[in-house]
Amino acid sequence: MIATPLTAATTASALAQRLREAIDAGRWQPGELLRQEQIAAEYGVSRIPVREALAQLQSEGLLEIAHYRGARVSRPQAGEIDELFDLRLMVEGDLLARALGRHDQRSLRELVRLQDKLEDADNRLGWISGDIAFHEALYGPAERPRSLALFRQLRAPIDRFNAQALGPGARKQGWADEHRQLIAAIGAGDASAARAILEQHLQATRAVVLAACSGEGDN
């Protein structure tokens, strides 16, 4: 089966995007081998851009590539998920604190708009990308590019589990409530309240992800 033709700046980057989505969608299970030849045939390209795409996904932590032994979907350990949430709390807490005094009417309205849009999303991928957009708008005024990049990097492996294990219904209400409370705390300029809500938000998400992780984790 040959997929629809690739249209993007470069074949390799388009492939990376496609493969990312395919892995998130469960096309390959954690630990499963991705064969270069097979992928090349599937997308109608040669193995060169396939290799570059795989290397890209490796640098993102999505794959583990062993010399002459192929690329496998990496399998996040429960302990690492836990660690990632601790790191997120540090980084995002700092971003939130720095962004707090820099929000204005316009950025607050934008947050509300993004949250409305997020609550309308019905599929899990739309839900997650909407959540990312919300948090980026939340932290954007801090003007901390490296921290924001780090935020994305720390989320990625967590979202992979979220996308597979969670439906849009799971904890959606609490999730939305916390977002609304965050907006309110920022509007009031209440730093400690905002921090507490963020902490609550991440702890609750951690619990859900860990439950899903240990529930289906059979290695």
Added chain:
Amino acid sequence: MIATPLTAATTASALAQRLREAIDAGRWQPGELLRQEQIAAEYGVSRIPVREALAQLQSEGLLEIAHYRGARVSRPQAGEIDELFDLRLMVEGDLLARALGRHDQRSLRELVRLQDKLEDADNRLGWISGDIAFHEALYGPAERPRSLALFRQLRAPIDRFNAQALGPGARKQGWADEHRQLIAAIGAGDASAARAILEQHLQATRAVVLAACSGEGDN
């Protein structure tokens, strides 16, 4: 001029290592283009592993690659250096706190040994790699692989400036004193003292790097 033959697991990874060192040594200035053909000829390989090495260095933040336009040495901004130190303080502070109660006689002796070795290093590269080894041994008992990887990632762009701008003599004594004080605080199990020394250590380094950065930064 053709460099000495490459000997490593894979040509691409060996090239990446060589290029990293070459860039750290100033073989290419920030903003300068790295030509694939030229590098390939220089190391006696084809352009394929060169491309993979360049992609690797891009993912490390060392290069910026534009489609059909080549790879350039990235130019860290002063604001980003500042941000990186703030992130380091968060991550390393957390690692230090978690490692504190887990050190024992053996790991403390290892720290002393690494520090002795570090103070013997006479060239700047040995100094920096020795400092990395010391800090990894310092944070190792925390058993936080992601945080440790993040530590390396946050150091890399800073060390590049350190390697270029600083000699081994600059602040070497204060540096060593702070390391010794850290070992003492850990031996005494004094968390707040250890944290304070780490903070002092990083702030002093930040000042030196920022001075070097703004001193030669002519963009």
Added chain:
DNA sequence: CATGGGATAATTGTATCCAAAATTGACAGC
């Protein structure tokens, strides 16, 4: 003399082909 268009060259991205390593399977030996 400045400026814009277009041919030419230089450089990157991709396909095809070859070499090296690893996996698989059969078979001999115990």
Added chain:
DNA sequence: GCTGTCAATTTTGGATACAATTATCCCATG
């Protein structure tokens, strides 16, 4: 029947060749 060894096959890594894109330079034109 199990195990170790070796050939055949599969798969990955790298080299060479070709296509696509961008940069450069020349010259016509205002």
